[in-house]
Amino acid sequence: RLQARAALSRATAQHGCAAPPTVPSKDPVFGLDTVFETFKRMKDKCRMRETFEDAQRYGHTFQSFPFGRRTITTTSAKNIQTVLSLQHEKFGVGPIRSPATHMLGKGIIMNDGKVWEHGRSMIRPAFTRTNIADREMFEVHVERLFDLLPEDGEVVDLQPLFDKLILDSSSEFIFGRSFASLLPTTPLDSEAFLSAFNAAQGGVGIRVLLGKMRFILFRDKKFNEACSLIQDYTQKHIDRVLKEPEKPSDSKRERVILLNELAKETSDRNELCSQLLNVFFAGRDTPAVALTNIFFLLSRHPDVWKKCRDEVQGLQKKDLSFEKLKSLRYIQHVINEAFRLLPPVATQSRTCLTPTTLPTGGVSPDSTSNDLPIAVLPGDTLLLNFYTLHRSPTVFGPDPESFRPERWVDARPGWEFLPFGGGARHCPAQQLALFWVGYTLVRMLLAFEEVRNMDEVEGFVERMKLNMESERGARVSFVRA
Numbered sequence: 001r002l003q004a005r006a007a008l009s010r011a012t013a014q015h016g017c018a019a020p021p022t023v024p025s026k027d028p029v030f031g032l033d034t035v036f037e038t039f040k041r042m043k044d045k046c047r048m049r050e051t052f053e054d055a056q057r058y059g060h061t062f063q064s065f066p067f068g069r070r071t072i073t074t075t076s077a078k079n080i081q082t083v084l085s086l087q088h089e090k091f092g093v094g095p096i097r098s099p100a101t102h103m104l105g106k107g108i109i110m111n112d113g114k115v116w117e118h119g120r121s122m123i124r125p126a127f128t129r130t131n132i133a134d135r136e137m138f139e140v141h142v143e144r145l146f147d148l149l150p151e152d153g154e155v156v157d158l159q160p161l162f163d164k165l166i167l168d169s170s171s172e173f174i175f176g177r178s179f180a181s182l183l184p185t186t187p188l189d190s191e192a193f194l195s196a197f198n199a200a201q202g203g204v205g206i207r208v209l210l211g212k213m214r215f216i217l218f219r220d221k222k223f224n225e226a227c228s229l230i231q232d233y234t235q236k237h238i239d240r241v242l243k244e245p246e247k248p249s250d251s252k253r254e255r256v257i258l259l260n261e262l263a264k265e266t267s268d269r270n271e272l273c274s275q276l277l278n279v280f281f282a283g284r285d286t287p288a289v290a291l292t293n294i295f296f297l298l299s300r301h302p303d304v305w306k307k308c309r310d311e312v313q314g315l316q317k318k319d320l321s322f323e324k325l326k327s328l329r330y331i332q333h334v335i336n337e338a339f340r341l342l343p344p345v346a347t348q349s350r351t352c353l354t355p356t357t358l359p360t361g362g363v364s365p366d367s368t369s370n371d372l373p374i375a376v377l378p379g380d381t382l383l384l385n386f387y388t389l390h391r392s393p394t395v396f397g398p399d400p401e402s403f404r405p406e407r408w409v410d411a412r413p414g415w416e417f418l419p420f421g422g423g424a425r426h427c428p429a430q431q432l433a434l435f436w437v438g439y440t441l442v443r444m445l446l447a448f449e450e451v452r453n454m455d456e457v458e459g460f461v462e463r464m465k466l467n468m469e470s471e472r473g474a475r476v477s478f479v480r481a
C-alpha cells in the first residue's frame, strides 16, 4: 500500500496533477470504516442518496480507500466522458466483474480489449434498429400482462408483473423460447433456470463485495450447482438451433432471435453459451425496473398522466410502431424524465488498466478550486455516479429533484444524461428497451383513465441490487377508460 501511495504521489507531481478531496477515514491503512459505511448505506436503503450528499460535501470528484485500495467517485461529465469514451481502452471491467465468470463465462459484459470487441461485433446485428420493433412478438406478452391487471380500484403492485413481462420477452428474443411466466403455469425447466439464475446472481454479488477475500467461498456447492444448471439449460437451446436451424417463416418480416443470429457466426457451443448468458444477465430486468419507476412517478403525478392521455387520443394499438412511439413528444419527455430522476443503472464502475490522467477534480494548492487534472494508476477503481450526474442544476434547471417532464422542451444534455451509459460500451439494446418501455406505457395509457398511488409511503425507497429498484415496488390502482 505504501508503495502504491508513493507511486501515486510521483505520478501526481510528474503530470502537474493534484489529488481530489479525500473522504475522511479512521482507518488509513485498510479503510474498513469506509467499507462498513457502504454496507450501512445499503442496509438503510439510501446508498445513492448518500453518494449524492457526498458530492455536495466533497465536490464532483473525490477519493476514498476502501480495503486500502483507491476508489475515485466522480459525477463530472468531463471525467465520465474520458473514462467511457476518450480513453475507454485504459479503463476495464474485467477485474471488477471477474467473480461472475464462473456463472456467465467470458462473454461481452465480462471482458475488455479484443475479446470484448469480438463479442460486441457478434451481437450487434441482432440489435439493429430495423430489427427491434418486433411488435407482434411483444404484443403477445403485453396481452398476457393485461389479463393479470385487476378490475377498477383493486390495488396491484406492478413490479412483479413488469418483471415477468420483460423476462418473457427477453427470453424469447435471446433464446427463441419464452419463459411464459405470465401464464398460469410456467414450464418446469424455465422455473428451475430462473431460480438457479437468481441464486447464482446473488452468489456473484457476494463475491464482488468480498473482493479478493472471495476465495473463502470456493466450496460453495449451491453456487456451483446453480451455475451448472443455467449453462445446461442454455446448451439445450443451443443444441436445438445448431441441429435444426430455424426455417424462414411465412411472415413478411423474419423474427430476430439473438441465438439464431449468433449461430450464423459461430458453432462454438461455449462461446454461444456465454454470449447468450451475458446478454440475458444485462437485459433481463432493466426495462422492468424502468417501467416500475415510471409508474411509481406517474401514479404520484395525475396531471402528467392526463397530459399523456391527451397525447394518445385517437390512437389504437395497431398504430404503435417504433416511429409512432418516437413521435409522441410529451411521452418521450416523460420517459426521459423518469430515466433522469430514477435511472435503473444508477452507477457504473471501471478499473484503471494503464496509467493516465482525468481532466478535472484535483484540488489546487491554495484550495480555491478543484479543476486540476488527477493522476490515475492501474488498480484504481472509478465509480461513475449517474444518479448525481442527472441532478445537475446547471443542465436541468433549478429544481432537479422534481419530476417535471416539461424541462425536456429546453434541456439538451450531452454527457450529463447517461441512462444507457455512453461511449464504447453504451447499451447495445437501447432502442429495443425504449420500444418495450414506450409500447407498454402507451398500451396502458390507452386502457386506463387514471392510475392512482396506493402506497402510504410517498417517497422513493431505493433497493440497490445490480439496478436501482423501488423497494416498495409500484402499488397502484387503475380506473378503466
Ligand code: HEM
Binding pocket: 093, 108, 109, 120, 170, 278, 279, 280, 282, 283, 284, 286, 287, 290, 344, 345, 348, 418, 419, 420, 421, 422, 424, 425, 426, 427, 428, 429, 430, 432, 433, 434
Ligand atoms: C431500460 C433498460 C436498459 C437500461 C437502462 C440499460 C442500461 C445499460 C447501461 C448503462 C449499460 C452500460 C454498462 C457499462 O457502461 O458497463 C448497458 C450495457 C449493456 N446492455 Fe443495457 N440497458 C437496458 C436494457 C438492456 C436490454 C433489454 C439488453 C438485452 C436484451 C441489454 C444488454 C446490454 C448489454 C449486452 C450491455 C453490455 C455492452 C458492452 O459491454 O459493450 N440492455 N446497458
